[in-house]
Amino acid sequence: AQSVTQLDSQVPVFEEAPVELRCNYSSSVSVYLFWYVQYPNQGLQLLLKYLSGSTLVESINGFEAEFNKSQTSFHLRKPSVHISDTAEYFCAVGEKTSYDKVIFGPGTSLSVIP
Amino acid sequence: EADIYQTPRYLVIGTGKKITLECSQTMGHDKMYWYQQDPGMELHLIHYSYGVNSTEKGDLSSESTVSRIRTEHFPLTLESARPSHTSQYLCASSLGWGTGELFFGEGSRLTVL
Numbered sequence: 001a002q003s004v005t006q007l008d009s010q011v012p013v014f015e016e017a018p019v020e021l022r023c024n025y026s027s028s029v030s031v032y033l034f035w036y037v038q039y040p041n042q043g044l045q046l047l048l049k050y051l052s053g054s055t056l057v058e059s060i061n062g063f064e065a066e067f068n069k070s071q072t073s074f075h076l077r078k079p080s081v082h083i084s085d086t087a088e089y090f091c092a093v094g095e096k097t098s099y100d101k102v103i104f105g106p107g108t109s110l111s112v113i114p
Numbered sequence: 115e116a117d118i119y120q121t122p123r124y125l126v127i128g129t130g131k132k133i134t135l136e137c138s139q140t141m142g143h144d145k146m147y148w149y150q151q152d153p154g155m156e157l158h159l160i161h162y163s164y165g166v167n168s169t170e171k172g173d174l175s176s177e178s179t180v181s182r183i184r185t186e187h188f189p190l191t192l193e194s195a196r197p198s199h200t201s202q203y204l205c206a207s208s209l210g211w212g213t214g215e216l217f218f219g220e221g222s223r224l225t226v227l
Binding site for chain 1: 120157173206218219
């Protein structure tokens with residue numbers, strides 16, 4: 001069975017500074033990888049996803065993530081954060097053999113400090 | 115834009131009451147899911163459905179039950195609520211094969227006194 005690890009439960013960062021949120025996964029088969037964002041009192045929204053092809057994927061609001069198969073990682077980065085990026089971020093894994101279940105990591109709380 | 119709706123958004127009830135959390139989607143998605151989200155944020159899959167008349171238990175054991183009589187509707191029921199059921203419940207749907215994207219409702223926050 002697959003599993004997802006997000007080592008940082010909380011990440012405080014100053015506005016306009018870069019940030020990296022780490023995600024590692026384990027799976028015995030090929031996977032799809034996702035980052036979801038949850039703003040206060042809302043459900044989760046897809047931020048970006050890796051299905052196949054280029055290992056570097058980008059979102060419309062400046063985030064990017066790179067799939068590293070050898071290190072089984074899918075870290076999320078942004079070169080310059082804004083106050084509005086304050087939210088909970090979840091890494092998720094779906095196995096290519098089945099879309100029946102998507103497993104989520106424990107989440108990272110990103111706090112952007114003015 | 116995703117069209118998946120959960121009601122109620124917030125519910126406070128006493129122990130022993132029966133409750134049903136409603137979830138509806140207008141996207142025609144076959145697959146639907148219920149996640150339980152702890153106060154510490156972690157999400158746990160408690161139920162999922164491949165389509166009408168299909169329901170499966172997820173990774174986290176739950177005393178709740180679900181039904182899928184119509185494609186668009188996936189309600190979750192607790193026959194006798196307890197304080198340990200206090201949590202946020204998130205409903206989601208997906209096209210399934212080939213996309214991987216889950217569309218989430220805004221959640222139902224349940225507090226059992």
